[in-house]
Amino acid sequence: QKEVEQNSGPLSVPEGAIASLNCTYSDRGSQSFFWYRQYSGKSPELIMFIYSNGDKEDGRFTAQLNKASQYVSLLIRDSQPSDSATYLCAVITGGGNKLTFGTGTQLKVEL
């Protein structure tokens, strides 16, 4: 079982819709969770981090964490074509500073 799993996609949503990106992780001791956005040919850009169960909102982005079920999700409201990118879920594992990445979900927002 991979430590961090994501559906590779592509996930296609129409402009203005809500995009829902999901991620599961295997280390029950993980405490810190991150979402990065990566445009083609660019380096990952931090979107959000979440530490506590529940929802955390930042503009059009909402991160959701459920530690009991070991999943974290990212919702993007009012999706725009500029949101088209690969979204990487990352988890601090091993009780230290090691950041383990999922394989990423490619999001396509269509006009």
Place this chain on the structure above:
Amino acid sequence: SAVISQKPSRDICQRGTSLTIQCQVDSQVTMMFWYRQQPGQSLTLIATANQGSEATYESGFVIDKFPISRPNLTFSTLTVSNMSPEDSSIYLCSVTRQTPWETQYFGPGTRLLVL
């Protein structure tokens, strides 16, 4: 966040040669890391660069192949030694600051092609 620069931004190298990649941050950071992203793949941690001591390598990566230096709190280098075409990747450095202390910010990356 931190302003992170990497040199070179890209390079084409011949097999058997070595390339040193530099990572410079605009202010002191707590930790520095080196990642590799192979074509179409996600990021894999190579090592943690420790200031003034040997880097901590992840499973599958060794110092002879990827020597790392971190002489101070704002600078680190990664050398890819005795390169083969399989080393063609994007190499990224990342840093953390004191708050939020686990959040990593990435440099722009170095795109390496080995012929």
